[in-house]
Amino acid sequence: MALVEQAAGASPQYAYFDTAAAAPPVPEAVEAAVSYLQRTAIDGPYLPSFRREVYEKLEQIRAAVAGFLEAKTSEIAFTRNGTESISLVARGIRWQPGDEVVVPDTEMLSNVAIWRMLESDAGIRVVPFEADSDGMLDPERLRAAITPRTRLITFVALSNATGAVQPVAEICRVAAEADVLTHVNAAQAVGMMPLGFRTWQADFISACSRKGLRGIEGSGILAVRGHLIPALTPALAGWWNTALEGDGITLPDTAKRFEAGSPNVPAILALGAAVEVVERIGVDNIHRSVRALTDRAVRGIRGIPGAAVYGPIDQNRLGIIPFNIDGVDPRELTDHLESRGIIVEAGHFMATPILNAYGITAMARASMHYFNTTDEIDRLVAEITAFAGKEAA
Ligand SMILES: Cc1ncc(COP(=O)(O)O)c(C=O)c1O
Numbered sequence: 001m002a003l004v005e006q007a008a009g010a011s012p013q014y015a016y017f018d019t020a021a022a023a024p025p026v027p028e029a030v031e032a033a034v035s036y037l038q039r040t041a042i043d044g045p046y047l048p049s050f051r052r053e054v055y056e057k058l059e060q061i062r063a064a065v066a067g068f069l070e071a072k073t074s075e076i077a078f079t080r081n082g083t084e085s086i087s088l089v090a091r092g093i094r095w096q097p098g099d100e101v102v103v104p105d106t107e108m109l110s111n112v113a114i115w116r117m118l119e120s121d122a123g124i125r126v127v128p129f130e131a132d133s134d135g136m137l138d139p140e141r142l143r144a145a146i147t148p149r150t151r152l153i154t155f156v157a158l159s160n161a162t163g164a165v166q167p168v169a170e171i172c173r174v175a176a177e178a179d180v181l182t183h184v185n186a187a188q189a190v191g192m193m194p195l196g197f198r199t200w201q202a203d204f205i206s207a208c209s210r211k212g213l214r215g216i217e218g219s220g221i222l223a224v225r226g227h228l229i230p231a232l233t234p235a236l237a238g239w240w241n242t243a244l245e246g247d248g249i250t251l252p253d254t255a256k257r258f259e260a261g262s263p264n265v266p267a268i269l270a271l272g273a274a275v276e277v278v279e280r281i282g283v284d285n286i287h288r289s290v291r292a293l294t295d296r297a298v299r300g301i302r303g304i305p306g307a308a309v310y311g312p313i314d315q316n317r318l319g320i321i322p323f324n325i326d327g328v329d330p331r332e333l334t335d336h337l338e339s340r341g342i343i344v345e346a347g348h349f350m351a352t353p354i355l356n357a358y359g360i361t362a363m364a365r366a367s368m369h370y371f372n373t374t375d376e377i378d379r380l381v382a383e384i385t386a387f388a389g390k391e392a393a
Helices: 027-043 048-068 082-092 113-122 139-145 168-177 226-231 265-281 283-302 330-339 352-358 374-392
Strands: 076-079 100-104 125-129 150-156 181-185 204-208 220-224 243-245 248-250 307-309 320-325 345-347 363-367
Touching: 027 048, 027 265, 048 076, 048 265, 076 082, 082 113, 082 150, 082 181, 082 204, 082 220, 100 113, 113 125, 125 139, 139 168, 150 168, 168 181, 220 226, 265 283, 283 307, 283 320, 283 374, 320 374, 330 345, 330 363, 330 374
Parallel strands: 100 125, 100 150, 150 181, 181 204
Antiparallel strands: 076 220, 204 220, 243 248, 307 320, 320 363, 345 363
16 A cells, blocks of 8 residues: 555556556656756756756766666666667677577567577577466576577566566576576566566666656666676767777776767656655565556456466566457457556567467557556456456347
């Protein structure tokens, strides 16, 4: 209950179950972005003292994000979104032709496309890896998939398509034992569950700020382990991350070297405010609250006649519930629910390999956060039940 009280910003009009696409930003995040923009409109963005103040604030936010991800400040780069973070890793590693990258079938397009591109651009080989029927990755089977050519395993911590929370630390341990790098896509996990370099022992973590963190659109995070920073070529260069020295350039020796050009100041200020809110509430509290809401929603939806819920049905699921109801078009269900003040999403969620494995082309997805209430979940279940009943009649 305490968590719900702190969740100002939740809509009085809609029960919002689409955090997996983007959560409503916390008011503090909106305020941080808007007040900055208003000030630039009134005084101009480049007053020397204001600029200094803003850039100092960005560095404070970098330190706060680092603390949140159990990283050092020097290991954090601001990006425009989760996709850019993944691409910076993919484009930055100095590949040898024949290097293998393990990409499970659980992955969303942003953690597939860039690796496929590198097959033609850099001669790497994408090695597919099948999740089990719940969408879970088995670390021991992954161990068996590692060959002398395996360079990296890239996988999502919390799947947008199945809601499965992977055994990230175990996968990273198996990889490290074989001298294989790990990139963990935390786009859905960040702000939802405790995570970071210490917890996971990953080499790279990418994330975005508009989902679990409840920042605004337009900012992402890349965390790169300190010893790997010099080994990763910056894919972007220009003002902000380079300086001319004679005929050459110099780069900072921190992860700031992966950022180029004008930073997205409003979005980063919002990210900073959002991280403060998560820290204030406590990510453990958020995790516990989302877990309880998830269990209630899974129980409710599974109880609807003709319902199929995809992904794990135990504690390995967090916040995301994809489902179909026999004889119900998920898109029609979504439109109907909106007319009843309930927001869910339908589609393939750009995760077609796992949908293919389930033999479906689309599904509905309810995704929740700590601002949702048990009453909203009960309403969601009741409205789906009523719609499905009408469709069957
Ligand atoms: C699992 C997963 N990975 C990556 C992304 C990409 O993040 P962004 O939209 O910030 O580029 C998303 C966002 O939808 C996602 O759900």
